[in-house]
Structure formats: structure tokens, C-alpha cells
Amino acid sequence: MNDENGEGLSPIVKIISGMIFPFIMIFSLYVIMHGHLTPGGGFQGGAIGASAIVMLIVAFGARHTEKRAGEEKLSLFESIGGTLFVLVAILGFIMAATFMSNFLVGSAIFGEIPPFGSNPGILNTGGILPILNFAVGMKVIGGLSAVVLAMALVSKEDD
Amino acid sequence: MIYNIPFFAVIILIAVGMYAVIFRRNLIKIAIGITIVESAVNLFLITLGYREGGVAPIYTNLPANVVIPGGMVLPVPQALTLTSIVIGVAVLALMLSFIIRIYQYYGTLDSKKVRRLKE
Amino acid sequence: MNVDWLLTHSPALLIAIPLLAAFLTPVIDRINKKARDAFVIIVLIIAEIIMIALAWDVFTGSAHIYTMGASSPTATIPAQAAVPIRIVLEVDGMSAFMGLISTTVSLAAGFYSLAFVKKETGQGRYYALLLLMLVGMLGMEFTGDIFNLFVFLEVLSMASAALIAYRFYYGDAVEGAFKYCVVSSLGALMVLFAIGLLYGQYDLLNMAALAKVMKYTTLDRIALVLLIAAFAMKCGAVPMHMWTPDSYTVAPAPITAMLVAASQASLYALFRICFSLYGLTLDVTTVGIIIIALGLLSMFVGVTMALPQKDIKRLMSYHAVSQTGYMLLGVGVGLYLLGKPDFDTYGMAAMEGGIFHIINHALYKGLLFLTAGAIFYKVKTRNLNEMGGLAHSMKFTTIFFMIGALAIAGIPPFNGFASKLLIYESAYHVSPILSIIAMLVSIITLASFVKVFHSAFMGPPMENAEEGDVPKSMIIGMAILTVGIILFGLFPGWVVSNIVHPAAQALAAQAGYIGSVAGGA
Numbered sequence: 083m084n085d086e087n088g089e090g091l092s093p094i095v096k097i098i099s100g101m102i103f104p105f106i107m108i109f110s111l112y113v114i115m116h117g118h119l120t121p122g123g124g125f126q127g128g129a130i131g132a133s134a135i136v137m138l139i140v141a142f143g144a145r146h147t148e149k150r151a152g153e154e155k156l157s158l159f160e161s162i163g164g165t166l167f168v169l170v171a172i173l174g175f176i177m178a179a180t181f182m183s184n185f186l187v188g189s190a191i192f193g194e195i196p197p198f199g200s201n202p203g204i205l206n207t208g209g210i211l212p213i214l215n216f217a218v219g220m221k222v223i224g225g226l227s228a229v230v231l232a233m234a235l236v237s238k239e240d241d
Numbered sequence: 242m243i244y245n246i247p248f249f250a251v252i253i254l255i256a257v258g259m260y261a262v263i264f265r266r267n268l269i270k271i272a273i274g275i276t277i278v279e280s281a282v283n284l285f286l287i288t289l290g291y292r293e294g295g296v297a298p299i300y301t302n303l304p305a306n307v308v309i310p311g312g313m314v315l316p317v318p319q320a321l322t323l324t325s326i327v328i329g330v331a332v333l334a335l336m337l338s339f340i341i342r343i344y345q346y347y348g349t350l351d352s353k354k355v356r357r358l359k360e
Numbered sequence: 361m362n363v364d365w366l367l368t369h370s371p372a373l374l375i376a377i378p379l380l381a382a383f384l385t386p387v388i389d390r391i392n393k394k395a396r397d398a399f400v401i402i403v404l405i406i407a408e409i410i411m412i413a414l415a416w417d418v419f420t421g422s423a424h425i426y427t428m429g430a431s432s433p434t435a436t437i438p439a440q441a442a443v444p445i446r447i448v449l450e451v452d453g454m455s456a457f458m459g460l461i462s463t464t465v466s467l468a469a470g471f472y473s474l475a476f477v478k479k480e481t482g483q484g485r486y487y488a489l490l491l492l493m494l495v496g497m498l499g500m501e502f503t504g505d506i507f508n509l510f511v512f513l514e515v516l517s518m519a520s521a522a523l524i525a526y527r528f529y530y531g532d533a534v535e536g537a538f539k540y541c542v543v544s545s546l547g548a549l550m551v552l553f554a555i556g557l558l559y560g561q562y563d564l565l566n567m568a569a570l571a572k573v574m575k576y577t578t579l580d581r582i583a584l585v586l587l588i589a590a591f592a593m594k595c596g597a598v599p600m601h602m603w604t605p606d607s608y609t610v611a612p613a614p615i616t617a618m619l620v621a622a623s624q625a626s627l628y629a630l631f632r633i634c635f636s637l638y639g640l641t642l643d644v645t646t647v648g649i650i651i652i653a654l655g656l657l658s659m660f661v662g663v664t665m666a667l668p669q670k671d672i673k674r675l676m677s678y679h680a681v682s683q684t685g686y687m688l689l690g691v692g693v694g695l696y697l698l699g700k701p702d703f704d705t706y707g708m709a710a711m712e713g714g715i716f717h718i719i720n721h722a723l724y725k726g727l728l729f730l731t732a733g734a735i736f737y738k739v740k741t742r743n744l745n746e747m748g749g750l751a752h753s754m755k756f757t758t759i760f761f762m763i764g765a766l767a768i769a770g771i772p773p774f775n776g777f778a779s780k781l782l783i784y785e786s787a788y789h790v791s792p793i794l795s796i797i798a799m800l801v802s803i804i805t806l807a808s809f810v811k812v813f814h815s816a817f818m819g820p821p822m823e824n825a826e827e828g829d830v831p832k833s834m835i836i837g838m839a840i841l842t843v844g845i846i847l848f849g850l851f852p853g854w855v856v857s858n859i860v861h862p863a864a865q866a867l868a869a870q871a872g873y874i875g876s877v878a879g880g881a
Contacts, residue, residue, distance in 0.1 A: 164383035
């Protein structure tokens with residue numbers, strides 16, 4: 083399973099990291115989406131997702147990862163995340179009072195009001211917060227993995 | 242007295258970090274020094290929020306079937322610290338990219354030799 | 361979508377629209393290059409128009425308070441607690457004044473960049489970072505919350521550091537950017553430490569609420585020292601000015617013009633902390649003398665280090681340090697006299713001189729850096745010994761440079777004369793030595809710019825000089841700033857009474873600041 087330029091680690095590492103990668107991404111999505119209930123949120127979950135992609139860079143080599151999840155696609159992913167954040171915030175003052183106001187409280191999407199005191203954590207609460215968490219998570223995954231990929235490619239050029 | 246130990250740790254870490262930034266010549270050690278100072282300031286912010294006997298400031302699955310807890314630690318410094326950690330990651334990534342370019346251009350990482358901009 | 365709605369939401373729009381444009385620019389860059397240029401220029405023009413409308417409203421009316429996420433600053437989280445936790449944007453006279461400077465300089469730099477960076481790679485990211493610098497500046501100037509100030513300060517510093525190293529094939533550009541990054545991140549960490557000290561004592565982050573309950577304890581004094589040191593380091597006051605010549609020289613010319621506006625945003629933060637956060641609780645005599653001393657040192661050291669320079673942009677950046685000294689001197693005299701009965705006669709005049717000098721400096725120093733960039737674009741060198749006789753081929757650039765040099769030296773009828781006269785007159789009443797040093801520095805400034813003019817523009821033309829001036833978009837960028845210089849020079853009275861006086865009054869009256877946010881002092 084050695085590819086054309088013979089980089090990356092041994093075949094066992096490649097197979098195992100390929101199998102574990104979806105689970106790490108699901109865990110990162112879990113941390114992102116439960117940001118309003120448990121410790122976590124946009125940046126923390128995004129950092130976990132970026133670590134998954136960095137694990138792929140280490141296991142398969144930078145040039146191989148560049149062909150699959152190239153720097154251009156990651157930059158596009160990041161820009162979409164950032165745009166989603168600002169658009170949802172602007173919707174705040176088109177639909178309700180001021181910039182970034184929580185206009186989804188009481189509505190169908192994420193709109194329940196949680197009871198006071200200890201509760202097992204209801205996902206459907208929080209208003210615009212889970213959407214903003216998701217946008218920040220997209221931005222962090224795209225941004226951090228693009229940075230590490232760019233650094234790995236630059237140091238490969240010298241060899 | 243025992244609750245003041247984190248503040249002593251903050252002062253020691255700031256001293257170590259400043260020593261690394263001011264007196265070390267290798268560029269990577271300067272970057273590490275800045276990271277140490279940033280960790281010290283984050284520790285300071287977290288320690289400000291501690292209240293004795295408090296639980297974590299979330300209502301999901303509180304321990305021992307407490308309905309409304311007696312005391313919680315302050316959540317605002319945790320938010321400030323999180324923002325500061327994110328900023329620290331961005332600063333570190335930027336500084337390491339600069340160091341990679343300086344090494345490609347000059348061939349050395351010694352800050353006394355990387356000084357074309359004098360006077 | 362009428363004008364009223366636009367004016368109410370304009371503080372948030374001014375931060376949101378460039379931020380959205382900064383995230384969209386890399387996407388549009390992938391599609392079409394000309395569309396990206398047009399998009400950036402349109403966004404900058406929209407920001408300028410909204411800023412002028414907002415400034416008009418604030419100067420003739422009262423301050424705008426904008427709460428993020430609710431309709432008034434004291435609205436509580438419904439039905440459970442009684443704690444008002446709101447982040448407010450507060451646009452009073454001084455904030456609107458600084459906002460005008462930021463958007464005007466960004467517009468000129470945007471036009472200038474269209475031709476200056478046309479042959480570089482990665483232009484989509486350049487324009488995205490330029491818009492992020494504008495967002496950082498406007499965020500620092502509009503916010504009413506001290507932690508928000510720190511976050512936008514870091515956004516501004518990181519975007520500037522990345523843009524200074526834009527032409528990474530010059531090794532000294534990356535070296536200057538590394539120095540800038542280290543210095544600004546240490547300064548920002550000191551600011552964060554001071555914010556932690558203030559929060560730990562009073563449990564508040566809102567500047568107006570903090571000003572209401574501020575007692576001047578020992579920890580508050582430590583926080584004040586850290587904040588003044590950090591913001592003076594960010595604006596290039598001596599003795600923390602070492603990064604200024606290194607980074608201003610190697611950055612691309614439009615970015616240097618925006619770095620000048622960014623240093624002035626840090627200067628604004630310094631004044632906001634001394635006047636509105638601490639106000640009369642601090643020891644105005646001591647702190648006033650410290651700021652006056654910083655100003656005098658900056659003026660003198662800046663201009664004497666500028667005289668022997670051979671690099672044109674390094675000379676101009678030492679002059680930027682020296683002109684920052686004028687602003688510190690003017691407002692320092694105002695702080696020294698705060699609360700004393702002399703304040704209303706010549707304390708207010710000193711503050712108006714210092715604040716008027718801020719906008720004058722942004723205009724003429726921006727213009728001078730853009731002309732230096734035009735010279736570099738033509739002859740590919742910044743060394744004064746290797747250039748000469750450029751007046752034969754670059755006619756527009758010569759005229760712009762002459763206007764900028766006469767303005768910085770304080771010659772009537774340009775705008776430098778009006779603000780320097782206000783500073784000379786009012787500083788004389790505190791101590792005649794201040795005025796004498798200020799006038800001496802002014803004369804040495806004129807001497808060094810005569811040297812630059814003679815070396816660069818006079819003399820026989822160079823052998824391999826091409827004909828014709830720089831491209832049209834660069835001339836448009838320089839012309840925007842020149843129009844401002846000429847207008848402010850011809851009508852200084854109108855400018856002082858309608859633009860500068862509301863700003864100085866908003867800064868000096870702490871009770872008005874607290875009252876407008878917290879609803880009744």
C-alpha cells in the first residue's frame with residue numbers, strides 16, 4: 083500500500099487511521115452541537131475535527147492528503163462557515179430587535195425554553211446558539227487543517 | 242493561604258516567559274516564551290472565578306441529585322479564557338509561519354544574524 | 361428600509377458588512393478577479409457613506425447606544441435572573457471622529473492597492489485581510505465593553521502582522537512582521553492581565569458601569585499602569601517605539617498608511633481609558649505629566665533619528681513617531697488640567713489641538729507613505745542615494761509629495777498649521793518649554809523633508825527612468841487624501857467647531873458617557 087513517493091507511515095497505521103477517522107469526526111460534531119448543554123462548543127469541537135485531519139496528514143503524507151482534501155477545498159469550507167455566522171447574526175436584526183438577537187426562542191427550530199435547575203440536557207433549546215456553534219466549528223476545522231497542511235507542504239518542498 | 246498558590250504560579254510563569262522572550266536568541270524559543278506568558282494569563286483568568294465549594298456552572302446532570310446547587314464557580318472568566326486560548330492559537334500559528342519563511346530565506350534561526358533592519 | 365432604520369443599526373452594520381465581505385472575498389476571488397476588485401471597492405465605499413451619515417447624526421445630536429441582542433442595555437434575561445448582561449456598542453463624538461479616519465484611510469488604501477499589488481500572488485487573501493483590518497479598527501473605536509476592546513485589538517494586530525509580511529520574498533519583510541507580532545502580542549497580553557484585575561475586583565466588564573463604581577485602589581493603579589504601557593507601546597511612543605520603523609518600512613505602501621490609522625486606534629483606546637474609564641478618580645497631575653513626558657520624548661527622539669536616514673520610508677516612519685508625540689502632548693495637557701478651573705479656557709483648546717492633529721496626521725502621513733510607494737513602484741528602490749530627478753517624469757506624485765511635506769511641517773494654508781497652532785498656544789500656558797520644543801521639532805521636520813524632496817525629485821533625471829506617472833488608481837487613492845488636506849486647511853474653523861469640538865467634549869465629560877449607557881448617572 084505504499085504510494086508513488088513512498089511517504090507516510092506503515093500500512094497498519096494507514097488502515098487503522100482510515101477506519102477511525104469517521105468516528106473522530108462524529109465525536110467532534112457531537113461536541114460542537116452540544117455546546118449549549120455540556121462543556122464544548124464551536125472551537126473545541128472544531129479543534130477535535132482538525133486533529134482528525136492532521137492525523138490523516140501524518141499517516142498518509144502531506145502530498146497524498148493534498149490531492150484528496152486540498153487546501154482550496156478547506157479554504158472554501160472555512161469561508162462558508164464564516165459567512166453563515168455573519169448571515170445568521172444579520173438575520174437577527176432583520177427579523178427581531180438588534181444585531182445577533184436570539185430570534186429563534188419559542189419557535190420550532192431549537193426553540194424550547196429549558197426548565198430551571200438540574201435536567202438531563204434537552205438538545206432542542208438554545209435559539210441561534212447551536213447554529214452559530216456549527217458555523218464556528220466549520221470555520222475552525224477548515225482553518226486549522228489548512229494551516230497545518232500548508233506548513234507540512236512547505237517543509238516538503240525543501241527535500 | 243493554599244488558595245493563593247495559583248497566583249504565585251502565575252507570577253513565576255510570567256517571569257519565565259519574559260526571560261525567554263528577552264534573553265534567548267533562537268526564534269523558536271521566543272515563540273515558546275510568548276506561549277508561556279499567554280498560558281500564565283489564562284491561568285490567572287480562570288483562578289479569578291473560583292468559589293469555594295462550587296460546582297461546574299452547567300445545569301446538565303448535576304452531581305448527587307442536587308436540584309439547584311448551593312454555589313457555582315463563575316462562568317464569565319471561563320468564556321474570557323476560551324477566547325484568549327483561541328487568540329493564542331492564531332498568534333502561534335502566525336509566528337511559526339514567519340519562522341519557516343525566515344529559515345528559508347536566511348538559513349539560520351539565530352536572532353543576532355537575522356538583523357538586516359538596523360538603524 | 362428607511363434612513364431612520366439605517367441610522368439606528370449603523371454601528372452594527374459598520375462592523376458586520378466589512379466582516380461579511382472579508383469572508384466572501386476568497387470565494388469571489390476563485391470565480392473572477394475583476395469581480396473581486398469591484399466587490400472590495402464597493403464595500404469600502406458603502407462603509408464610508410454609512411460612516412459619514414452616522415457621524416453627521418452623532419455630531420449634531422447625541423450619542424448612539426446599540427445593544428447587541430436586545431433593545432436596551434438594561435434588559436435582563438427573561439424570567440429568571442435580574443442581571444443585565446449585555447454587550448453595548450457606544451458611538452459618541454470621539455468614536456465617530458476616529459471612525460471617519462479609519463474608513464477614509466481604508467478607502468484610499470483600497471484604491472491604491474488595485475494597481476500596487478496587481479502582480480503579486482494571493483491577492484484574494486490580501487483584500488480579505490485589508491477588510492479585517494478595517495473591522496478591527498472600527499470595532500476598537502465603537503465598543504463600550506473592555507473585553508471586546510481586547511478582542512478587536514488582537515484582530516487588528518494579527519491582520520496587520522500578516523499583511524506586513526505579504527511580500528515574503530523580501531527576507532526583511534518577514535523579519536519586520538515577526539518583530540511586530542512579538543511586540544503586539546506581549547502588549548495585548550498585558551491588556552488582558554489588566555482586564556482580569558479589573559474584573560476580579562468589580563465583577564463588571566462594561567466600561568460605563570466600571571466607571572461608575574471605580575475606586576482607585578492599589579490593584580486599579582497596577583491595571584492603569586499596564587493599560588497605559590500596553591497602548592503606548594501599540595501606538596509607537598518612545599521608549600517603546602523600536603518596532604515602528606522596522607515594520608512600517610517593509611510593509612507594502614497602502615498597508616503602511618493603514619498601519620498609521622491602526623496606531624491611532626490604539627491612541628484612541630489610551631484616551632478612552634484615561635478619560636472615560638478612570639476619569640477624575642485618577643491622579644490627573646501625575647498621569648498628565650507622564651503623558652506629556654511621553655509626548656515630548658517621542659517628538660524629540662523621533663525627529664532626531666529621522667534626520668540621518670537614507671531609506672525614504674524609514675525616515676517617514678520616524679516622523680510618524682514624532683507626530684504621535686504632538687497628539688500625546690496636546691491631550692496630555694488637557695488631562696493635566698482636567699477638573700481644574702483652567703480647563704475650560706485653554707485645557708479644552710489643548711485637547712482640541714491634539715484631537716485635530718490625529719485626523720491631520722492620518723491624512724498627510726498616509727499621503728506621504730503612498731507617494732513613497734509610488735516612487736518605489738517606479739524605480740524599485742527606497743534608498744535616497746540611488747534616486748533623483750523624478751520630478752521630470754512623475755508630475756502628479758511630485759505635487760502630492762509637496763502638499764504632504766508642507767502639511768507635516770505646519771505651513772499655512774494646509775491643515776498641519778491649524779492643529780499645531782492650537783497645541784503651541786495652549787501648551788505655552790502650562791510651561792513655555794513645551795511650546796519651544798514643539799516649534800523646534802517642527803523646524804527639524806521641515807529640514808528633513810526638504811532633504812527628501814531634493815534627493816528624490818530634483819536634479820537630473822535617472823538613466824533608466826521610464827516615462828509617465830504611476831497608474832490611475834494609485835493617483836485616485838492619493839487624491840482622496842489630498843482633497844481632505846486642502847479642505848481641512850482652508851476651513852479650519854468650521855472643522856474645529858463642528859467636528860473636533862464635539863469629539864473633545866465627549867471625551868472630557870465622563871458623566872455624559874456613563875449617563876448615556878447606564879441610563880442616569
